[in-house]
């Protein structure tokens with residue numbers, strides 16, 4: 001028997017013994033769906049980020065098409081595009097919380113699969129996790145951005161490279177104003193020293209990956225470091241948009 005069909009058979013057997021339930025609504029899931037822990041209805045009920053959105057910063061366009069995005073007029077973004085899978089509300093918020101604080105890593109393959117539909121043209125790109133300070137990573141036990149990178153890499157055929165490190169531990173961004181968020185992350189990130197990044201072509205598509213994007217201050221600071229190092233094709237991707 002081929003390994004694939006054996007795996008499917010074992011999966012069906014386990015489904016009978018321990019039926020899988022949807023993380024969102026707890027309904028019983030059949031073995032045939034494309035996602036392991038989300039039912040189609042919950043996926044459709046996810047709050048999707050603003051549409052139409054500015055292709056550069058992801059800010060809502062509120063139906064306007066011609067005039068320039070007010071967020072891009074007020075801020076200088078170093079990334080060339082910014083997309084998120086869902087809004088940071090409802091089920092999307094619950095999933096992020098589960099991944100970050102309740103070891104809910106079982107959700108990551110499903111989110112990777114969703115990204116293969118919603119994030120286009122990432123094949124062959126380089127995924128770079130937004131780094132945590134070592135002290136926070138040690139406390140949490142993992143960097144969620146790295147795990148999200150790995151889930152996305154499997155679906156999109158990308159590689160994961162740790163090009164950045166966080167040299168200072170600052171207070172979390174939650175609860176800060178836009179200006180304070182920008183100041184709070186200023187000068188925090190740096191390129192990992194050594195030859196790790198030197199053999200990457202400067203125009204390679206690089207996707208910075210994080211769990212949630214709110215004002216974009218953290219993502220922009222990371223993109224600034226990569227841009228100043230000469231990389232010209234930096235993009236931002238997150239699971240949720242706050």
Ligand SMILES: [Zn+2]
Pocket residue numbers: 022023024025026027038039040041042043
């Ligand atoms: Zn459901």
Ligand SMILES: [Zn+2]
Pocket residue numbers: 054055056057058059069070071072
């Ligand atoms: Zn914009």
